[in-house]
Amino acid sequence: MDKQSYVDLHIHSTCSDGTMTPEEICQRAAKRGVSLISICDHNCIDALPRLAAAAEKQGLCWIKGVELDCAFENRVYHILAYGFDEKDAVFASLVRENRRKLDRMSIDLLEKMEADDSRVSMADFLAYENDPARGGWPALNYFLDRGIARDFDGVMLLYGKYKCSYAKAGFVSVEEACRAIHQAGGFAVLAHPGYSIKGDRGQYVAQIRRLFTCDLDGIECIYPLHTSWQTQDASDFCRQRELLMTSGSDCHGEFQKTYAGGILDIGVNKTQLAQLHLGDISIEGEFTEE
Numbered sequence: 001m002d003k004q005s006y007v008d009l010h011i012h013s014t015c016s017d018g019t020m021t022p023e024e025i026c027q028r029a030a031k032r033g034v035s036l037i038s039i040c041d042h043n044c045i046d047a048l049p050r051l052a053a054a055a056e057k058q059g060l061c062w063i064k065g066v067e068l069d070c071a072f073e074n075r076v077y078h079i080l081a082y083g084f085d086e087k088d089a090v091f092a093s094l095v096r097e098n099r100r101k102l103d104r105m106s107i108d109l110l111e112k113m114e115a116d117d118s119r120v121s122m123a124d125f126l127a128y129e130n131d132p133a134r135g136g137w138p139a140l141n142y143f144l145d146r147g148i149a150r151d152f153d154g155v156m157l158l159y160g161k162y163k164c165s166y167a168k169a170g171f172v173s174v175e176e177a178c179r180a181i182h183q184a185g186g187f188a189v190l191a192h193p194g195y196s197i198k199g200d201r202g203q204y205v206a207q208i209r210r211l212f213t214c215d216l217d218g219i220e221c222i223y224p225l226h227t228s229w230q231t232q233d234a235s236d237f238c239r240q241r242e243l244l245m246t247s248g249s250d251c252h253g254e255f256q257k258t259y260a261g262g263i264l265d266i267g268v269n270k271t272q273l274a275q276l277h278l279g280d281i282s283i284e285g286e287f288t289e290e
Contacts, residue, residue: 001061003274005035010248016041019135019253022050030058034267038065043099061285070174076166083282084186091184106139109164135255175214187217194230218244224262247271
């Protein structure tokens with residue numbers, strides 16, 4: 001791999017809510033000409049050992065990654081952690097606790113619904129066998145299979161109706177997440193700001209500035225759902241401050257592959273390593289500076 005190689009630093013596996021195993025991700029990346037990848041599952045680093053073996057088999061380079069749900073100003077933003085020591089006790093504990101809170105959202109929803117919807121039973125859910133290859137998460141697929149909701153949007157409406165929202169889940173703050181990531185030797189990158197930040201162009205840049213008071217290291221500037229100005233403004237913000245610049249597809253395999261008018265597939269951004277600034281993020285595998 002060299003500076004002209006294609007890069008995708010935001011992919012999800014069956015270890016969280018994607019439809020592809022780490023092995024299948026590496027196979028697809030190689031097939032699509034992507035040489036550097038990162039699996040960033042939601043609050044989960046279980047894919048790392050399998051990624052290392054599968055990437056080596058396919059001749060790929062890889063970066064350790066995870067996507068964390070983080071609270072800031074009563075909203076939840078996604079922070080991508082890269083190049084960390086997964087054995088760091090504080091960081092590993094933070095990831096596990098964040099995952100527990102994410103899963104707890106669904107348990108809270110099921111408990112509330114069981115009280116007033118005869119179709120919902122906690123015992124039935126606990127006996128339900130979810131197939132990770134479908135993507136999504138157990139409660140989502142349970143609601144679909146039991147006919148309680150017709151589609152993804154219908155399930156998300158249930159979380160809102162019963163007040164089991166991301167904002168109320170108690171996720172780690174952006175500031176605390178950055179501190180733990182840095183302690184573990186990693187780097188904290190703001191994921192898909194154009195998707196997460198609502199408002200006009202001025203509000204977009206202003207919110208990025210506020211988020212960077214939390215000691216973030218960079219931005220996922222190139223993203224399939226970004227507009228041209230969202231990409232440009234994020235890139236300018238990073239260049240002016242010598243911050244990290246990354247690119248990711250947010251691919252979940254076949255789960256929500258077409259989303260909000262975009263296609264989320266490995267390598268869809270066609271980003272070369274030379275277009276990015278990864279700084280001191282540790283790259284595993286055969287990498288050259290050519």
